[in-house]
Amino acid sequence: MTSPESASPSRPAKAAGFALLGVAAVALVIGVVSLFGGGSSDTPPAAEGTSTAPPAASETSSAQPPASTPPSSAPVTTTASPTVPPASSVVPPPPVTQPGVAKAPVRIYNNSTITGLASKASDEVRANGWAVEGTGNYSGGTIPTTTVYFRPGTEEEASAKELASVLRARVEPRFDGIQSSAPGIILIVTNDYQGVSKNK
Missing domain, CATH: 1.20.5 (Single alpha-helices involved in coiled-coils or other helix-helix interfaces)
Structure with a gap:
């Protein structure tokens, strides 16, 4: 209980x-x-x-x-703009290298038994102020002597004559075999290629 x-x-x-x-x-x-x-x-x-x-x-x-x-910041912009003129002033030198007649571009073909003659000629052509657009072999026939070819009635003629005098080569209008080639001077070098005249 x-x-x-x-x-x-x-x-x-x-x-x-x-x-x-x-x-x-x-x-x-x-x-x-x-x-x-x-x-x-x-x-x-x-x-x-x-x-x-x-x-x-x-x-x-x-x-x-x-x-x-x-x-x-405006002066800073003025400082940046002077940098542009020097770049454009660097471009003018190439035209100075081309005195007198405008020099047409040149393509050089080897029609000789001498290997690498077109390459050797291209070095001399460039050294004298012409632009070389290419080299190769010409197998369309036998060219009797080293010759510079141009298109009649164009600016190439004066440039071709000047190049021929530098290389002591013959200069002639284009013949049928190369008539349709691209614009520019055509230099076909043969076994008698003499190169740049020492008197020049």
Whole structure:
């Protein structure tokens, strides 16, 4: 009988203890919520205000300097432009290398029994100011002597005559076998090729 009586008074005590713990937990939750709720609402405005102010100031200040910067950067543009003239002044030298008659481009063909004669002739032709567009062999027949060929009625004639005098070669209008070749002077070298005159 004693155990049932003692058991019944302890149950209410336990229930009351749990109730107190529940109330304390609710109070704690409310306190935490009010603490964080109030603090977080105050903090964002301060953080936003702080972060907004610097960016606005930096954007404004960065926008202002560019407006005043152009005048000072103008001299820099002037410094860059002088660099362009020197590059264009480097180009003029080639025309100076071509005095007198405009020199038509030359193609050189070997019609001899000497291997590499067209290549040797091309070195001498270039050294005297003509542009060599190519070398090769001419197998369309036998050319009797080293000859410079040109298209009559074109600027090639004067240039061909000048080249022929430099190489001590014959100069003639194009013949049928090379009539349709690309524009320019054609030099066909043979076994009698003498090269550049030593007197020149």
